[in-house]
Amino acid sequence: MTLTTRxxxxxLFVAAVAAAAALIHFAxxxxxPIVAAHDAYARLAELETPGTTAPLPRAGPDxxxxxxxxxxxxASFCRxxxxxxxxxxxxxxxxxxxxxxxxxxxxxxxxxxxxxRAATHGxxxxxxxxxxxxxxxVAHDDEDDPSQDLRVVSPxxxxxxxxxxxxxxxxxxxxxxxxxxxMTCASEPPTP
Amino acid sequence: xxxxxxxxxxxAIGLALGLAWSGSILADPPFGAVTIGAWRVAATAGSLDxxxxxxxxxxxxxxxxxxxxxxxKLVARVDSAGRPLDRRCLYRIGTRTPAARYWTLxxxxxxxxxxxxxxxxxxxxxxxxxxxxxxGFSVYVxxxxxxxxWLPIGRVQTFALALRLYxxxxxxxxxxxxxxxxxxxxxxxxx
Numbered sequence: 001m002t003l004t005t006r007x008x009x010x011x012l013f014v015a016a017v018a019a020a021a022a023l024i025h026f027a028x029x030x031x032x033p034i035v036a037a038h039d040a041y042a043r044l045a046e047l048e049t050p051g052t053t054a055p056l057p058r059a060g061p062d063x064x065x066x067x068x069x070x071x072x073x074x075a076s077f078c079r080x081x082x083x084x085x086x087x088x089x090x091x092x093x094x095x096x097x098x099x100x101x102x103x104x105x106x107x108x109x110x111x112x113x114x115x116x117r118a119a120t121h122g123x124x125x126x127x128x129x130x131x132x133x134x135x136x137x138v139a140h141d142d143e144d145d146p147s148q149d150l151r152v153v154s155p156x157x158x159x160x161x162x163x164x165x166x167x168x169x170x171x172x173x174x175x176x177x178x179x180x181x182x183m184t185c186a187s188e189p190p191t192p
Numbered sequence: 193x194x195x196x197x198x199x200x201x202x203x204a205i206g207l208a209l210g211l212a213w214s215g216s217i218l219a220d221p222p223f224g225a226v227t228i229g230a231w232r233v234a235a236t237a238g239s240l241d242x243x244x245x246x247x248x249x250x251x252x253x254x255x256x257x258x259x260x261x262x263x264x265k266l267v268a269r270v271d272s273a274g275r276p277l278d279r280r281c282l283y284r285i286g287t288r289t290p291a292a293r294y295w296t297l298x299x300x301x302x303x304x305x306x307x308x309x310x311x312x313x314x315x316x317x318x319x320x321x322x323x324x325x326x327x328g329f330s331v332y333v334x335x336x337x338x339x340x341x342w343l344p345i346g347r348v349q350t351f352a353l354a355l356r357l358y359x360x361x362x363x364x365x366x367x368x369x370x371x372x373x374x375x376x377x378x379x380x381x382x383x
Contacts, residue, residue, distance in 0.1 A: 020206020028214040036251035067304030072296045102259040110238045113259030168319040
């Protein structure tokens, strides 16, 4: 065996290793969101029974579920499944301090958010719908008395809603926690 | 025969390398984040059009991302001179932040969780921090107690700093945040 064929063989081997590594890498990156058994939705599922609003544990050294949560903010959540009908979310706001609602897909991505600046009559309110439910609702709308609902289309049937409330001082955290726990998520009867 | 063995060996090494490579890259996804001074911000990390790396990293970490309309999270793992944050050093962070209704500055471990410390202090809020005469602020980050706004490093080897800007008009254009508007992280000395 000459030196050239040896080198050629080694180069081929390295190329095969690199190709295999690249293939595995791209497969992992694309598959992780689909197969991740412990994503945010699954972690939330450990903390509540479906259809209820539950507080998110406050960020702290002993709470290692949701990285990068801010200890200055209180938060609550509800998971939803729109196959039972649209979901009406109501969140009363009335403290000094920032508050917000964010709407997440099953995979955790945000598809809508609003803050207390968009609150009317002292609350943030929205109806989460599937594209089909939106068409149905629009078809049943009274043209002379259009619905005032803020309708938000969810790209996935399942997902979750997070309410966050900022506490201006450490002593005001309890008030922020009370505010987020007052959020309600209720399934609406599907329109006939 | 040797060809089969070689092919299997190449596949096995490739598998190991590919997994290790994926693991390290998902710990800090390469795309979608911009660097502003010492800080990194991935403004669209939580959005529907995030890149596959960012999506995979999110699914794995379990983080519930902030929406653009809610605010921005900036993370620093280095000081303003680009040196990795070191628990043996004293840092001064200040004195301004980009415009926001509220902001918080907190210290976390490398994974984004608060670090236990005797003072029970994990961060500062814009609405509670002590300010100097012209409205600026300084936060001192060190393992040993410091006067003023002291953020203890606590029992951890590597740490990060998180600056969150709530209800900020900059969210839509995070890449356009001026370097001069973000807080600097000055290393004042090391033990």
